[in-house]
Amino acid sequence: MAGAPIRIADADDPRIAAFRSIRERDLVGREGRFVAEGTVVLRMLAASHAADGRFRAESVLVLENRLAGIAGILDSLPADVPVHVADRAVFNTIAGFDMHRGVVAIGRREAAQAAGALIASLPSDSLVLAGCGISNHDNMGSLFRNAAAFGVDAILLDETCCDPLYRKAIRVSVGAVLSVPFTRGGSAQGMLEGLSGAGFEIWALSPRGEAAIGSIVPSERLALVAGTEGEGLPAAILSRFHTARVPQKPGLDSLNVATASGVALYQMALAKGRIG
Amino acid sequence: MAGAPIRIADADDPRIAAFRSIRERDLVGREGRFVAEGTVVLRMLAASHAADGRFRAESVLVLENRLAGIAGILDSLPADVPVHVADRAVFNTIAGFDMHRGVVAIGRREAAQAAGALIASLPSDSLVLAGCGISNHDNMGSLFRNAAAFGVDAILLDETCCDPLYRKAIRVSVGAVLSVPFTRGGSAQGMLEGLSGAGFEIWALSPRGEAAIGSIVPSERLALVAGTEGEGLPAAILSRFHTARVPQKPGLDSLNVATASGVALYQMALAKGRIG
Numbered sequence: 319m320a321g322a323p324i325r326i327a328d329a330d331d332p333r334i335a336a337f338r339s340i341r342e343r344d345l346v347g348r349e350g351r352f353v354a355e356g357t358v359v360l361r362m363l364a365a366s367h368a369a370d371g372r373f374r375a376e377s378v379l380v381l382e383n384r385l386a387g388i389a390g391i392l393d394s395l396p397a398d399v400p401v402h403v404a405d406r407a408v409f410n411t412i413a414g415f416d417m418h419r420g421v422v423a424i425g426r427r428e429a430a431q432a433a434g435a436l437i438a439s440l441p442s443d444s445l446v447l448a449g450c451g452i453s454n455h456d457n458m459g460s461l462f463r464n465a466a467a468f469g470v471d472a473i474l475l476d477e478t479c480c481d482p483l484y485r486k487a488i489r490v491s492v493g494a495v496l497s498v499p500f501t502r503g504g505s506a507q508g509m510l511e512g513l514s515g516a517g518f519e520i521w522a523l524s525p526r527g528e529a530a531i532g533s534i535v536p537s538e539r540l541a542l543v544a545g546t547e548g549e550g551l552p553a554a555i556l557s558r559f560h561t562a563r564v565p566q567k568p569g570l571d572s573l574n575v576a577t578a579s580g581v582a583l584y585q586m587a588l589a590k591g592r593i594g
Numbered sequence: 595m596a597g598a599p600i601r602i603a604d605a606d607d608p609r610i611a612a613f614r615s616i617r618e619r620d621l622v623g624r625e626g627r628f629v630a631e632g633t634v635v636l637r638m639l640a641a642s643h644a645a646d647g648r649f650r651a652e653s654v655l656v657l658e659n660r661l662a663g664i665a666g667i668l669d670s671l672p673a674d675v676p677v678h679v680a681d682r683a684v685f686n687t688i689a690g691f692d693m694h695r696g697v698v699a700i701g702r703r704e705a706a707q708a709a710g711a712l713i714a715s716l717p718s719d720s721l722v723l724a725g726c727g728i729s730n731h732d733n734m735g736s737l738f739r740n741a742a743a744f745g746v747d748a749i750l751l752d753e754t755c756c757d758p759l760y761r762k763a764i765r766v767s768v769g770a771v772l773s774v775p776f777t778r779g780g781s782a783q784g785m786l787e788g789l790s791g792a793g794f795e796i797w798a799l800s801p802r803g804e805a806a807i808g809s810i811v812p813s814e815r816l817a818l819v820a821g822t823e824g825e826g827l828p829a830a831i832l833s834r835f836h837t838a839r840v841p842q843k844p845g846l847d848s849l850n851v852a853t854a855s856g857v858a859l860y861q862m863a864l865a866k867g868r869i870g
Contacts (some may be wrong), residue, residue: 348758456732460850467842467849516736530870564860565869566743573743573856580853581860584840594806 323403328412334402336424337379339414340485350427351376352483354496356419357388362493363425363545364394373496374426375399381409381420388421425496427483433501433509436472437516444471445586446518446538450468450506450555451478451546458482459490460576461544466494468580468587474509475502481550506555520549520559523582525572527563531582534562536589544579547572599661599679605687610678612700613655615690616761626703627652628759630772632695633664638769639701640670649772650702651675657685657696664697669672700770703759709777709785712748715791720747720815721862722794723855726782726831727754727822734758735830736852737820738831744856744863750785751778782831789817796835798827799858801848803839809860812865820855823848 326334340353354375366373380388385403392401410416417470440446447470452458458480465473473482475573479502480487482495510520519537521529523544543559545551564573564581572578587593603608604747616629630639630651642649654677656664661679668677686692716722723746727732734756741749749758755778756763758771786796795813799820819835821827840849840857848854863869 460853463850464853466846469843532864565864567745567869570743573853574739577736577740577853577856578848580849581857584857588808588841593843 321397321400323380323401326379326402326404329408329525330399332518334377334379334412335379335401337412337422341413341415347593349440350430352425352427352466352488353485354423354425354493355421355485357384357391357421359488359493359496360388360423361391362423362496363423364391366496368372368394370430372499374424374428374570376424378402378421378423379404379409379412380408383484384420397404407551416526431499431501433474433504433512436474436499437512440471440516440539442538443590444518445469445590445592446471446513447473447582447583448509448513448520448541448543449473449475449479450551451476451549452544452575453478453480453546455480455484455486456490457547457576458484459487459495460497461579462487462491462494462500464576464580464583465498466491468583469592470498470583473498473500473515474505476509476533477503478506506552508542510541510555510559514559519529521562522555522559523578524550524556524561525563525565525566527561529560529562530565531567531585533587534589536586540586540590542579542582542586547575597673597676599656599677600761602678602680602684603682607837609676610653610655610688612653613688613698616698617689617691626706626759628701628703628764628804629761630699630701630769631693631697631761633697635764635769635772636664636697636699637667638772639699642772642773642777644670646712647832648704648743648775650704652700652702654678654697654699655685655688657682660696660708684834707775707777709750709780709788712750712775712777713788716747716792716815718814719866720794721745721859721866721868722748722750722789722795722815722817723859724750724785724789724817724819725755726819726827727825728851729754729756729822731756731760731762733823733850733852734760735763735771736762737855738770738774738776739766740852740856740859741774742767744859745868746774746859749774749776749861750789751776751781752785753779754782782828786817786819786831786835790835798831798835799840799854800826800832801839801842803837805836805838806841807838807861808841810862810865812862816862816866818855818862820851820859823851853869
């Protein structure tokens with residue numbers, strides 16, 4: 319279990335420097351560190367720490383009246399993870415805003431996996447979500463949340479996607495960023511050719527896709543590709559792979575990418591017998 | 595068509611007072627006025643103005659370099675709707691922030707319809723979405739966007755829902771708040787009994803619902819009920835009506851209400867033969 323709580327009485331205490339003004343700056347990219355907010359996300363971080371160690375908790379800051387409620391989660395953390403406790407005034411001064419959740423941790427990603435290694439680690443029966451140019455943190459978080467709900471094995475993101483380890487994306491994902499294995503980097507084309515080479519049947523999601531998403535006969539290895547809202551997926555991808563659409567009323571602005579991919583993953587998970 | 599553009603050179607010009615600092619304050623509740631941002635939403639507002647008059651455009655403010663691009667929409671507005679034009683500096687000073695969309699209108703809702711009147715106006719074959727306690731503007735906007743995409747005939751909201759005419763909800767809905775007929779008010783129970791009395795078969799959406807959403811045999815009049823995230827729908831509603839779930843991987847936090855209702859409406863629209 320984590321060590322005995324360390325009482326913080328001064329917002330300038332150097333031991334909690336990493337938590338200062340966490341809304342204004344984002345830790346992503348700084349040695350793989352990220353901010354995990356709220357009880358559910360802390361539980362996911364602790365679970366990853368204990369299970370595969372892809373992510374580790376470095377430090378925790380808790381509002382004093384939340385301590386008892388998360389004792390079980392803190393117990394699951396190693397003893398060398400410091401847990402800091404502060405009253406509401408000090409806590410808000412540290413965070414720089416009224417953080418009503420009252421639970422925040424700094425996490426660290428161990429060495430990021432390469433797409434090739436992640437693909438090689440997947441089981442023969444696999445469902446993968448690939449993202450191209452997903453630049454909005456809300457959408458990124460929602461994609462992970464949907465992927466977790468429908469049992470997706472891995473998420474592959476191209477270099478033009480935003481980092482899912484941004485604070486807001488982690489929060490919107492309700493911690494799924496820390497549970498669904500992912501990689502990020504390289505070109506969309508290279509990423510999809512890698513999947514194709516590993517036997518994945520690839521379906522690019524588009525409002526003008528050929529197949530209705532419910533009509534797809536699922537292959538053992540199945541990948542859904544989601545693009546940006548507005549622009550959509552590049553023509554080179556739409557012409558190279560299968561395309562599918564979520565049927566909707568004609569003449570309207572298409573669904574949000576989070577909802578469209580949610581419906582598509584639901585149908586794919588159903589067709590593969592993963593949910594029911 | 596709308597009148598000749600009125601050049602605004604001074605952010606304090608009283609003719610554009612309604613547009614001042616529109617991010618900080620919300621017009622909703624002030625005589626049914628609301629803010630419509632962006633080209634797509636302005637097009638929906640103009641369409642409503644021309645068609646059923648449920649909503650009317652009162653005044654438009656456009657960045658000078660956007661004027662030519664929206665000429666067609668402005669042409670569809672009556673001549674007594676003033677169109678104001680400003681350069682980037684004046685426009686941003688008026689709005690109080692860098693509004694890159696460069697197109698904003700003040701709209702007004704004509705007398706709001708009562709739930710009973712809206713229900714009475716629905717065709718014999720109908721698909722309705724009912725919302726209980728939807729308090730988040732993002733979720734509200736997404737519910738409308740999904741409803742429009744899947745051909746929902748009307749949205750009924752209880753008194754604990756937020757107003758869909760909030761600026762952010764309209765924006766997230768991509769204008770669907772102005773196209774899908776809705777009412778808001780009264781208790782959830784009363785609203786659903788009203789639907790039931792009008793022959794609607796009512797399905798309350800819940801992660802622990804009895805029926806998988808894809809197994810529902812659709813009635814001619816079909817209503818989906820969506821509740822808040824976290825709390826979910828009240829026990830009194832879940833015990834009184836049919837319940838349905840979006841199947842997902844066990845043991846996880848449930849889907850976001852926008853995605854869950856998106857999947858459910860997709861399935862219902864498919865079962866009713868409205869999309870395909």
